[in-house]
Amino acid sequence: MDISLNIPVLFGFLKVSIAVYGVNPSIDSPVTNVTALEGNTVTLPCVVKYLGEFKVVWISPSSVALTLDDRSITDDARYLVERPFSQEWNLNIMNVTHQDAGQYRCQVNTVPVTSKTVNLAVLVPAKIIKDISSRDVILKEGETLFLQCNATGFPQPTVKWYKLQLGQKQDIHRSGDVLIIPNVTRQTAGTYECVAYNGKSDSKKTRVIVQFAPKVSLLSKRIGQNVGKETILDCKITANPPSDMYWLKGNTNLDTPNKGKYQMRLYGSNIDNTVKTLSLAISDLQKDDFGNYTCYARNSLGKDFDTVLVYDYAIHFTTPASIDTSQTNLQINHSKATGLSADVSKGNHYMMTSSILLLYITMVFIIF
Structure with a gap:
């Protein structure tokens, strides 16, 4: 024997039915977390056993009914119920956006209501807004370089800076939306790249030109x-x-x-x-x-x-060897001349000493 109670709920679309079969409908799990990439199609799972004559409805995060059984009851054509098996009442959302994120409920019109919560997180890939980020920069030596890299995404992306050297990406160990380099030199010039990452990445290159006065070298x-x-x-x-x-x-x-x-x-x-x-x-x-x-x-x-x-x-042009030889001869001649003077001086001193001694002996002999 079936007992049916007609209670207007969900804008008059549902009829609450109580079937006395001894088994009430059940849902696979109370809470499920789903993460999707923006722009893709995401599936929110819901498995209902022993449904009988009861109805399944999907409720949006803003408490709006999206589907009734396998029919869409909203003007947004992106919502669709998919039933690969008889007990599955999955909700597909096509071209999902960050605004679609939130808490969805898969409900069965039992008393009390049997419900399952699906938390949808939508990953928005990192994207650099090039129109409001730095373009190529020209500045003079001694000035301060400001580069800006405006990135959006969910979760909020991290931004790192690199400098391209001979085609290789060199980490300059700077992070954040803004790169500041004071007192630039000609070595500061080059191509810089900012990379935004939150699981997905985006990048932008900016050329930095540093002007300076000429330097001449020979x-x-x-x-x-x-x-x-x-x-x-x-x-x-x-x-x-x-x-x-x-x-x-x-x-x-x-x-x-x-x-x-x-x-x-x-x-x-x-x-x-x-x-x-x-x-x-x-x-x-x-x-x-x-x-x-x-x-x-x-x-x-x-x-x-x-x-x-x-x-x-x-x-x-002068040969180093000839310079050395002349210097050597000069030194030799100088040494010989010096030695000769010394010898002459010594001889004269000896002869003078001998004469004085002889004179002294003669005088002594005469006296005695």
């Missing part, structure tokens, strides 16, 4: 060469922005006159093109070509120069 300050030969002068220039570069002899710019005598070549020597070599080739050296040559560089932040002396190798 491999040698003195170069010797013979008349009629060719010599090459190399000058290394480090500058950013790029500088005006040229060689001078006296006050004459060698970039334009006498192209046959002088030839300049410019070479780049690093990735960011801040280091260059300005080479000056001087052909068929003549006497008036010897002298000081100045490498000069100038940009908007300053200037620098350095000078090398080109001298006649034949005139300035």
Whole structure:
């Protein structure tokens, strides 16, 4: 014998039924925790045994009925009841969002209500909001570098900073949304990468350009060469922005006159093109070509120069061995001369002493 009580619940959709079969409906477990990745389809499980004529309904975190038995009763088409087996009343949520997270209830209209709670956590992958994060930066030596990396996600992502060196990611041991480097130098320049991570990761690269005045350096300050030969002068220039570069002899710019005598070549020597070599080739050296040559560089932040002396190798060349020999002969002659003077001095002293002694003996003999 069945006894049915009609009680209006859940907006009039449910009828509370009591079936006297000796066994009441049961749900698999009181609480289940489910984690989903935003954008995926998530399944909230609910297994009901001995349902009989009772009804199953899914309730949202905001206490809104989503389904009745296997039918959706909401305008949101993302909710669907899935029943791979007769006792399963799983709720599928398609394209799940962070706003879908919360406490869902699978209920059977018994008295009292039989209910199961499913706690849904939605993982939102880490994402860097590039529009409000730092773009490429240009600053001068001595200024302070500020880089910002705005990351969202759930749970809140952690942010770490790296610097790319020759294609390798180098950990600079800085973390947080903001990177601050005071008093930057030219070595600070490069590409920096922020990485946001909360189980999923996102990254963004930012190029840092540091500007500075030119620095001129020469491999040698003195170069010797013979008349009629060719010599090459190399000058290394480090500058950013790029500088005006040229060689001078006296006050004459060698970039334009006498192209046959002088030839300049410019070479780049690093990735960011801040280091260059300005080479000056001087052909068929003549006497008036010897002298000081100045490498000069100038940009908007300053200037620098350095000078090398080109001298006649034949005139300035002296054999070290001949220098040593002359010094040795000088010392020997000096020693011989000194010894000779000493011998003469000693002889004169001896002869004088003998004469005085002889005179003394003669005087004594006369007296006695």
